[in-house]
Amino acid sequence: MTIATPAPLEIPQQATLETELTTRTMGGDLRLLVASGLRDGAEAERDLRRVADRIDAWARRLTRFRDDSDLALLNADPARLDVALRPTLAAAMTHARAMSAATAGVVDVSLLDARLAAEADGHPSLPRVTSWSLTGEGRDRRLLRTDPVRFDLDGVAKGWIADRALRLLDAYPAALVDADGDIAVRTAGPTDWQVAVPHPEEAGVELARLQPPADWPGGRFGIATSGTSVHRWQTARGETHHLIDPWTGLPAETDVVQATVVAERAGLAEALAKAAVIRGAQAGPAVLEAGGAWAALLLLASGDLLALPGTDRWLD
Amino acid sequence: MAGKDTRERPDPRPARLMMGAGALAAVSVIGAGLVPFPTSQAQAPTSAPAPAPAGAKVAKIQRPVTYVRLKPGQRAPKGARVIREAAPTPRVVVRRVVVSAPASSTRTAGRSTRTVARSRQSGG
Numbered sequence: 001m002t003i004a005t006p007a008p009l010e011i012p013q014q015a016t017l018e019t020e021l022t023t024r025t026m027g028g029d030l031r032l033l034v035a036s037g038l039r040d041g042a043e044a045e046r047d048l049r050r051v052a053d054r055i056d057a058w059a060r061r062l063t064r065f066r067d068d069s070d071l072a073l074l075n076a077d078p079a080r081l082d083v084a085l086r087p088t089l090a091a092a093m094t095h096a097r098a099m100s101a102a103t104a105g106v107v108d109v110s111l112l113d114a115r116l117a118a119e120a121d122g123h124p125s126l127p128r129v130t131s132w133s134l135t136g137e138g139r140d141r142r143l144l145r146t147d148p149v150r151f152d153l154d155g156v157a158k159g160w161i162a163d164r165a166l167r168l169l170d171a172y173p174a175a176l177v178d179a180d181g182d183i184a185v186r187t188a189g190p191t192d193w194q195v196a197v198p199h200p201e202e203a204g205v206e207l208a209r210l211q212p213p214a215d216w217p218g219g220r221f222g223i224a225t226s227g228t229s230v231h232r233w234q235t236a237r238g239e240t241h242h243l244i245d246p247w248t249g250l251p252a253e254t255d256v257v258q259a260t261v262v263a264e265r266a267g268l269a270e271a272l273a274k275a276a277v278i279r280g281a282q283a284g285p286a287v288l289e290a291g292g293a294w295a296a297l298l299l300l301a302s303g304d305l306l307a308l309p310g311t312d313r314w315l316d
Numbered sequence: 317m318a319g320k321d322t323r324e325r326p327d328p329r330p331a332r333l334m335m336g337a338g339a340l341a342a343v344s345v346i347g348a349g350l351v352p353f354p355t356s357q358a359q360a361p362t363s364a365p366a367p368a369p370a371g372a373k374v375a376k377i378q379r380p381v382t383y384v385r386l387k388p389g390q391r392a393p394k395g396a397r398v399i400r401e402a403a404p405t406p407r408v409v410v411r412r413v414v415v416s417a418p419a420s421s422t423r424t425a426g427r428s429t430r431t432v433a434r435s436r437q438s439g440g
Contacts, residue, residue, distance in 0.1 A: 016416075018414075018415055052408065182435070195431070196434045211429060227437045258437060
């Protein structure tokens with residue numbers, strides 16, 4: 001653990017203290033940032049450490065890469081059609097259902113087997129329809145399967161975690177949670193905070209810098225990016241990627257390399273970005289508008305950058 | 317009273333000697349029973365290999381274990397035992413900086429802005 005506390009030599013009149021915590025969790029990078037009064041640094045650090053611990057606990061329950069996670073236990077026996085869910089997984093699965101609805105079914109967390117098939121050898125899996133639902137309330141939440149499907153929350157969990165963690169920082173006038181690239185932000189008004197969107201294939205090149213509009217009244221928003229250029233691999237069928245088209249059961253054939261979306265929440269932005277990539281440049285914008293995207297940038301395979309109407313208000 | 321009892325009594329000394337010897341023997345047995353059992357630490361190795369029969373070939377058997385680190389998306393071969401690599405304790409870095417608060421409610425040319433995060437594909 002390293003704590004660096006630079007001693008300010010000159011404090012501006014209208015000054016604020018920003019406390020930042022960075023660490024690794026969820027298989028990626030986590031970054032928390034809050035603005036506070038000048039004297040509240042120790043308390044902010046304590047809060048950020050507590051939030052980081054909570055995030056790590058959520059991630060351990062929702063990952064498919066730990067045999068003892070709640071998600072792994074759900075996947076362990078797909079033939080069990082009626083399963084009681086523990087609270088964290090129940091909340092994340094509820095969010096996943098909402099994201100499926102917001103993207104007209106494009107985002108589907110029950111495609112783990114299709115993804116594993118794509119990773120293994122590129123063999124197609126059968127196209128399928130959503131075959132699970134949730135029932136009950138609160139601690140009696142249950143998952144009902146009509147087919148023995150298995151689940152992969154993946155980025156859906158990261159967006160959900162970013163939003164949920166941001167709520168834990170409501171005491172601060174401004175806060176940011178960067179869950180490995182899916183970002184939840186809250187500010188009290190106009191801010192000088194910007195979020196950069198790096199080019200996925202050209203190191204050091206930024207596609208854009210996003211910032212709330214000049215008339216931003218304050219509040220929450222989320223920014224998330226999805227694409228096909230990071231999680232790629234070779235199969236007998238050629239090079240492929242991890243974003244599965246639910247109608248084919250195969251990695252999506254798309255002309256969108258990367259999509260960045262601004263929306264009311266990070267979880268929604270993440271789902272819409274994924275949907276835009278899967279649906280491509282023709283159908284993607286309609287999915288974004290119907291789903292409630294505030295702004296979006298689509299990097300096409302041609303190299304062109306496609307912007308959703310209204311995006312200019314968010315560009316620096 | 318009648319006259320003095322003139323019967324001879326047996327000499328007690330041999331019997332006392334016998335009892336003393338018996339007591340010594342009993343104490344000796346009890347003492348031997350109180351000797352502690354040898355513990356495993358004190359035990360001498362008893363698993364010395366038995367000598368090979370005359371004419372037999374002695375072969376040293378080695379079972380090599382090959383470790384393969386799976387890449388993301390890779391699956392272990394059938395029958396392989398999968399062990400989880402010990403993850404290092406995440407390094408937590410906390411940083412504090414004092415900054416000027418946003419001065420105006422409208423975005424103006426030349427207003428200072430700061431990049432505080434990067435939205436990117438996860439894992440990228």
